[in-house]
Each structure stands twice: as C-alpha cells, then as structure tokens.
Amino acid sequence: MGKTFTRPVALSEKDTHYCPGCTHGIVHRLVAEVIDELGIRGKTIGVAPVGCAVLAYNYFSFDFMEAAHGRAPAVATGIKRVRPDLMVFTYQGDGDLASIGTAEIIHAANRGEKITTIFINNAVYGMTGGQMAPTTMPGQKTTTTPFGRDVEQTGMPMKMAELLSALMTPAYITRQTVISPKYVIKAKKAIKKAFEYQCEGRCFSLVEVISTCPTNWGMTPVEALSWAETTLLPYYPLGEFKTPDSQGGNDAA
Amino acid sequence: MGKVLMKGNEAIAEAAIRAGCLNYFAYPITPQSEVAEYMARKLPEKGGVFLQGESEIAVGYMVFGAAGCGERVMTTSSGPGISLMSEALSFIACAQLPAVFVNIMRTGPGLGGILPSQADYFQATKGGGHGDYRLIVLAPSSVQEAVEMVMMAFPLSEKYRNPVMILGDGLIGQMMEPVEFPENLIVKPTRKNKWAANGMDTRKSKKRNIVKSLILDPETMNTHNLLLKEKYDQIRKKEVRFETYNMTKPYKVLIVSYGTMARVCKTAVDLLKEEGIEVGLLRPKTLFPFPEKKIREAAAKAHCKMVLSIEMSMGQMVEDVERSVQGKCPVRWYGKCGGEIPPPKELMEMIKGLKL
C-alpha cells in the first residue's frame, strides 16, 4: 500500500515557527494541498503579510513576495496586472487586512482583482504580542485593552467578509474555520473554490478563516479551540457570503 | 523622427512607453496628472497596463509587485504623494528592484501649493523613507532632457537593481517645448533575469525566488546593508552627471543650480557677462550621485571667491554644496520657495551685491 498522507509538494520541508496549537500551520497545509491539486505551483506567487505569517515564504515551495504591513493586496494587484497568467494569492492576518490594510483590501476586491486572499482572523495581533485588533471581541482582554475591549471607545469587531460582500463587484467571499476536522474539510473546499475562480479568471476571492492564537489569548491549545467555537463563531458566522453569480450586497447564506 | 511640441508631463509619459515601459500605476495629483491621463489613453492600445490606484500608498506597492516579477514599471506623483510612497521606496530599494518614480515637485511643506518648487531635494536624495537606502536621482532642466532621462532611467535602474527617481519641478511638467525622441531603445525589457518572482515556469527553473526585505539575522542584515552600500559607492563612482557653463572663464562666483532654476541662472550668467562680470555655472544632472569632486575642484580655483547654491527651496542642496566645497571658499544659499521662480534680473542684482 502506498502512502496515504504525505507532505504536499507545495509545502517546503522547513519547520514552522508557529506556536503549539496555532492554526496558521493548518491553513498553510490546505493552501499547499489546493495548489498541488490544481497543478499551479510553477505559476503561483504568494504574497506574505506582516504578522505572524511574515515568514510564510519559508514554508511554501514556490515563488513569494513579502509585502509591507497591510499592503499585500496592492502587491498582488501589481503582479496580477502585469502577469495575468500567474496565480497570485495574499495571506494576511486581521491586523494586516482589517486595520492598516483596509483600503487595499476593499479596493482590490472592488476592482475585482483576479487574486485570492486567505484572511486569518484570530481576533488579536499575534506577532507584536497580543494587542487589540479590529476583530477583537467586546470585553476581550488584550495587552492594549487590559480591561477588556470597550466598544464605546473602539467600536464593534469588524466583520470583514460581510463588509466586502456588500460591494457590488462580483466576488467569491466566504468565512470558514479550521478548529475541528469537520470544519477543516469545508475550509479546504472553500480555498479550492477560491483558487478555481482565479484560475478561471472569474473574480476576486477571499476566504476568511476563524483561527486561534492560544499564546496571546492566554489559553491552552484545547481551550483556544473551544473559545473560538463558543465566542467567535456566534459573532462570525460561517458560510458563503457571496459568489460571482450572486448580486452583491449582503444576500448571504 | 523630427521635433514635436509637447507638454513636459506628456513627453515623460511618451518617453516611458518608448523605453519599453508598458506598466504604469498612479494616483492623480497636480502638477503631474497629465502623465496618468496620457497613459490612460495610450497604454491600452499598446496592450499595456494602466491602473489608477486607490492611494499613493497602494500605488507604491503595485509598483513593488510589478517590479518584483521583473516587469518594467513606472509611477509619477508630486511631493505629498511621494511622501506616501516612501515606505514602498524603502522596501523596493531593500529588495533591490528596478523601478522608475517621477516626482514633479510642487511647493511644500504640508499640502503647500501647486506651483513649481524644488523643495523635495532632501526627500529624494537623503531617503524620505526609513533605513539605509539611496535612490538614483536625475534632475532634468528641459522637456527634452526629461525625455532623455526617463529613457535612460529604466536601463539604469535595471543595471543597479535600484529605484531611480526623476526629480522635475512643476515647470518641467507643465511647460510645452519642442522635443525629439531618441530612435532606439538602449536596452529592451527582458524576462530573462534570474531574481524575479515571476513563477518557476516562467524561468523554466526548479529554484524558487523570494522577493523580500525582511532580514532578521543581524549579521545578514549588516551584510545586506554593506552590499547596498557597495552598490551606492559604485553609483557614486560611475554615474555622476553634470553640465558646466562659462566655467572656463576666471569666475569670481560659481553658481550650483539644477532643473528649471539652472536655466534661469544660465540667462543671468549671460547677462552678467555682457556687463563684464564672469560667473560660472555648474548644473548637477544627477543629484544622487552628487558631483562633489567637480564642485570641490571648481571652488578651489584661486579666482573663485564664493559658491552660490541657487534653489527653489529654503536651502537644501546647499548642504551638499557645502559638503563638497569642504571649506575651500565661502558657500551661500539663495532661493525662493513659494512657487515663483526668481527671474534673471533678481539673480543679477543679488550677485552684484555680494561682498566678495
């Protein structure tokens, strides 16, 4: 019998620097599997963010660029416009995409750039040590909200998938999670669909992935998974918010 | 091809297209928006890429992306926009990507005004963005020269894998002059470079490329900075360009001036000559690298009593002039930076009033 579980070719052999229980690694693997399955490794360019995934280029085995904080969609736009034949994706955290890079993601989506964005929402700034992100939950303690996020001062957590779905330009926008195997299978399907839309030159595609950051949440990996399930998922519903065939606006499932 | 009458901004756009640059990203800002308008009309018919970005921040990184996959790319802007692109410039310089940035300067600081100025000299030559990096800075003083500099900027940026900035003032962008476009490209664009992240299939290579500026290891970071320094030293050695005017005469005053300001200085030099006063003029065409050696030698002449840095700024280039002269004779600044260009008469009166 042959091997049934192997490392995707699109993943490099390097060990990641991610903390135990961090879901970044799972999402990396899903992206790599999809790239293998679509056979696009030789024409794919990944764009790494600034955030914990800043070193993502070390963990894949194809061309990569590393953008400035928040600017990955602009870098991806530059690549895709001059080389429409290449497959381009950004991999961004919630500080990167939903705070400093809001303009770039909204306009890349609104222009209908034929790129794919993998958006890791872990409700916190991981790399810089657990500060508040725009996605931090009301009352959630972070190093810059030591008494819990006060929504009077900082507003409500931003639902990026919904916000981007409101744009009128056709797109594929979905929210997934990887906190248990059943979700991982669905997330993989969504990521594949997102890349397929790009391969077909159809539309901008974004997969938001509800993720964990046990380190900065001050939890064990198992506690983090259950906190994500009980606290994040009710606020951040999973599902397809938009497909290129739907009208735009929030006609979400 | 003969001469055609063209507005500076449009000539800059046409020059880029003729230099084989079919990729252009920009955000509108006076006094250079005509470049974008020209590109929006012309690039589609050439099969090129024109994109109006959502901000100069985004545009800077669109340039990064396009340059990172090895395609010829340009953007144009003015002071406030260049400020927003400065983070990207730092990233592009660190990642050693070739790209051409044009700054058609307006007055500042702040929102300032839309009239011509040379107030972004520091921004262009001393960084603007963070970290140890340099731009190659070319300063045209006519529309014709702007065309030539744009066309040479691409091969220059590719040779050194470093961003090149064309630093023109508002007048260069807005004025109409007869221009003649050079017939042949100096170097054609190629996809053959080995460093670009343009897909392993494109390069028919099994080795992947990473375009990045993150270097966490202190030793590697230092080595990278040394490599950049070596490159900048090479540029200092090989790429200095300048024009001399009336410098064979025993001038008592040597003017150092660039761009539009240098043209006015030339007229003043001619008029002073008619009155029997010899003044030399040295016009840097490259602001980085700066013609330090030439200025030092010219200032060291026994007949030279003073060096004047004349700029449409409140005294920026004068610091480089002082550094070059090395105390060989007194250095003074003269300038204006409200958008008006000091006329020849004003310069003549000022020079005649100098206590030498």
Ligand SMILES: Cc1ncc(C[n+]2csc(CCOP(=O)(O)OP(=O)(O)O)c2C)c(N)n1
């Ligand atoms: C212009 C700029 N501002 C701030 C930073 C510092 N910084 C690095 S990562 C980061 C936040 C990253 O958080 P997120 O995007 O949520 O990714 P995560 O680390 O959680 O995966 C910040 C603020 C920077 N590198 N550049």
Ligand code: SF4
């Ligand atoms: S800090 Fe958080 S997001 Fe970053 S690697 Fe650790 S667990 Fe993952």
